[in-house]
């Protein structure tokens with residue numbers, strides 16, 4: 050009483066069904082797959098985010114991000130040299146600021162000699178050929194871990210914008226090539242552009258974290274910069290609701306109108322739809338930030354043997370290219386660059 054499906058008398062052959070269009074023809078061999086490959090990942094697509102700490106010859110592991118370290122400026126310079134040799138075009142720097150230097154308003158961001166500006170100067174002096182992207186958000190500098198000035202439970206927009214714009218000028222003066230504001234305050238791009246231009250930094254570009262979503266994927270980063278234990282509440286009054294897509298387009302449109310040179314989508318992999326929408330809509334240089342949680346998931350599953358970590362890493366990065374990205378901020382940058390080098 051086994052069920053045998055009947056083959057109807059007039060059943061069509063596969064060639065009749067497909068009209069002889071067989072997509073497997075071009076997949077049959079490695080050479081033909083390579084020939085028809087639409088997107089490619091290159092070392093030129095990579096931006097490497099690194100974490101900077103005070104001190105000398107200091108390197109600290111970040112438990113939630115296996116293989117990623119906080120480094121003192123001297124070691125960051127060595128890593129910048131290595132990155133340049135690998136052909137990585139740019140670094141994005143993030144500070145872990147001493148707790149004693151953090152306060153309610155994040156005033157230390159306005160110190161010309163803070164760790165981030167010192168790192169920029171040192172890297173630029175030693176490795177002038179590598180691009181430096183600096184984040185101007187206040188969160189590494191505030192005692193509450195928010196990206197803005199906190200007053201009576203509210204992140205105050207306009208004061209934060211003024212401070213971020215002033216900090217951007219200091220970062221440019223230190224040698225930053227691209228200012229990347231990640232705070233999502235309204236009006237920050239225009240204010241930063243004005244401040245840069247007023248101070249003669251016409252050639253310093255702005256990469257807007259235009260569509261930054263309120264996300265659970267930033268967890269390991271907060272451990273890396275030491276905001277994990279500080280942050281009270283969430284960032285939903287300034288980051289985009291991750292349920293929204295039209296709103297992301299409006300944010301990007303606004304930032305471009307204010308003077309952004311390039312857009313970023315963050316997090317990355319769960320937001321490929323946003324990348325594609327922005328690229329189709331605006332046709333400007335578009336980047337994704339494959340954030341800490343995405344990195345850690347791939348690393349953890351790889352380390353457990355649940356997935357092939359290296360293949361998953363490469364697949365995730367190529368997916369960004371397919372979605373329309375011109376480049377990717379990724380903690381995998383040196384590892385990938387090494388693989389791509391062969």
Ligand code: PBG
Nearest residue numbers: 186188231266267270340341342
């Ligand atoms: C905040 C900022 C965040 C990241 C970089 N800058 C998010 C946050 O802590 O809320 C996340 C980067 C990552 O997760 O890799 N200005």
